Amino acid sequence: MxxxxxxxxxxxxxxxSFKGEVLIKLDTDEPEAYTKMESVFVDYNDNLVPFFIEKSSLHKSDLLRAKFEDVDTEEDADDLMRCDIYLPLDQLPELEGDKFYFHEIIGFTAEDVNFGKIGTITGVNDSSYQALFEIDHNGNEILIPVNDDFIKKVDKKNKIILLETPPGLIEIYL
Structure with missing residues (x-):
């Protein structure tokens, strides 16, 4: 994988616990959706390694308490500390309406109500407090905040996101 x-x-x-259980900080708004998983991929030494889950439950709000098969001691668990956890894309829950996952809008055309066609979404920068659409406009990069107030329509079928940005925002980049 x-x-x-x-x-x-x-x-x-x-x-x-001393029996190898670990706590996983989930990056999701719906942690309860991930309590019945049978397995996950652990990013271990830059390889995705499958780990099977014997049991799991929510601990506090967004922590998942998990017991992996063959991880039976504190030392075994120590080896997994700070490792990232992944699942296959096909296990993402389907989103309704204008909601979207950042990875699925790459390649969409961004259009603005007033400006017209802006360009192609090449990525979403979510490394800061405010996520930003990264849009290629004829070789120029345009950054637009991923903001519910700006997003007017998401047309997944035709791969178009219609935005209404504040006057002058797009022109700053041109």
Whole structure:
């Protein structure tokens, strides 16, 4: 399994018991949707390694307490600390309406109500507080905040996102 075929689910943040249980900080708004998983991929030494889950339950709000097969001691669990957890893309829940996952809008055409066609979405920068659409406009990069107030329509069938940005925002980049 390759990372590009998966989505990031969370990170192993601590040990929970002397029997090898770990706590996984889930990066999701719906942690309860991931309590019945049978397996996950652990990014171990830059390889996605499958780990089968014997049992799991929510711990506090967004932590998943998990017991992996063949991880039976604190030392075994220590080896997995700070590792990222992934699942295959086909396990992502389907989103309704204008909701979307960042990876699925790459290649969409961005259009603005007033400006017209802006360009092609090449990525989403979510490394800061405000996620940004990265849009290629004839070789120029345009950054537009991923903001519900700006997004007027998401047409998944035709791969178009219709935006209404503040006057002058797009022109700053041109």
């Amino acid at each position: 390759l990372k590009k075929e998966c989505f990031y689910l969370g990170k192993i943040v601590s040990k929970f």
